[in-house]
Amino acid sequence: MLHNGRENAFTLIELLVVIAIIAILAALLMPVLSAAKGYSRTVGCKNHLRQMGYALQMYVHDNQDQYPRYLGPGGPSNGDADGAGGRAVGLVYWSSKLFPYDSQNWTNRSFHCPGYVGAITRPYIKGAIDRQGSYGYNIAGVCLTDATNEYLGLGPVSFWKNAQGKFVSPISASQLSAPSQMLAIGDSFMKAGGAGASDAWGCGTYASEYAAEPFAPRHGKNYNVLLCDGHVSSISPWILFNPSNSAAMWNYDHQPHPEMWMQ
Numbered sequence: 001m002l003h004n005g006r007e008n009a010f011t012l013i014e015l016l017v018v019i020a021i022i023a024i025l026a027a028l029l030m031p032v033l034s035a036a037k038g039y040s041r042t043v044g045c046k047n048h049l050r051q052m053g054y055a056l057q058m059y060v061h062d063n064q065d066q067y068p069r070y071l072g073p074g075g076p077s078n079g080d081a082d083g084a085g086g087r088a089v090g091l092v093y094w095s096s097k098l099f100p101y102d103s104q105n106w107t108n109r110s111f112h113c114p115g116y117v118g119a120i121t122r123p124y125i126k127g128a129i130d131r132q133g134s135y136g137y138n139i140a141g142v143c144l145t146d147a148t149n150e151y152l153g154l155g156p157v158s159f160w161k162n163a164q165g166k167f168v169s170p171i172s173a174s175q176l177s178a179p180s181q182m183l184a185i186g187d188s189f190m191k192a193g194g195a196g197a198s199d200a201w202g203c204g205t206y207a208s209e210y211a212a213e214p215f216a217p218r219h220g221k222n223y224n225v226l227l228c229d230g231h232v233s234s235i236s237p238w239i240l241f242n243p244s245n246s247a248a249m250w251n252y253d254h255q256p257h258p259e260m261w262m263q
Helices: 012-062 207-211 243-250
Strands: 135-142 183-187 200-203 223-227 232-235
Touching (some): 012 135, 012 223, 012 232, 135 243, 183 200, 200 243
Antiparallel strands (some): 135 183, 183 223, 223 232
């Protein structure tokens, strides 16, 4: 006996029900997939920072216990754009100082956080020294003021002078009061509407920057940081870049120094 093929076909209502179920399942899976993608970016970023931590410790060991300057003399640039900013001609960035121990150039996208979508450039303002990219180096600690000329980070620029007019030396590991709580390198300051972030890492910004747009997400809500003892942690950028919460972590004496905060 012959059967009409239409008896085995789906009705329009059945097709709509199936499509609706698939759409619901897809909607349920999207947050899970997004979280998994963010987690993979977090893992990649932390691995980058750990490698930089090993490189930083080896550099310190090989250079009289001193941390590299953010920008200073000595060694090739390895493509990291030395000779920038007019008076900085012939100086080499901190990332190049780590090159013998971790051979990644600043200009290479693989050097940077996989969740960073901003610019990776040479100094982006004529006469400036800082570059744009995903990671920053603790150049001066809490945001300095012209009145104090004190530099409490790891590696100031070689032509910076203190209040007494003397060139500022880089910090030695023996000067760190709390290495496990001292910030060295981490995800750079970047707001959601920004085109890029400076690699001159520091704390204490104008209050208006906190009241405006949120921080750019890279791998979830937190930014990754490398501490001076070599371990990597995650901190909310609203805490990391707010001196009321984290100022002591930026300074080698582990003191907040509120007199140096920008208001």
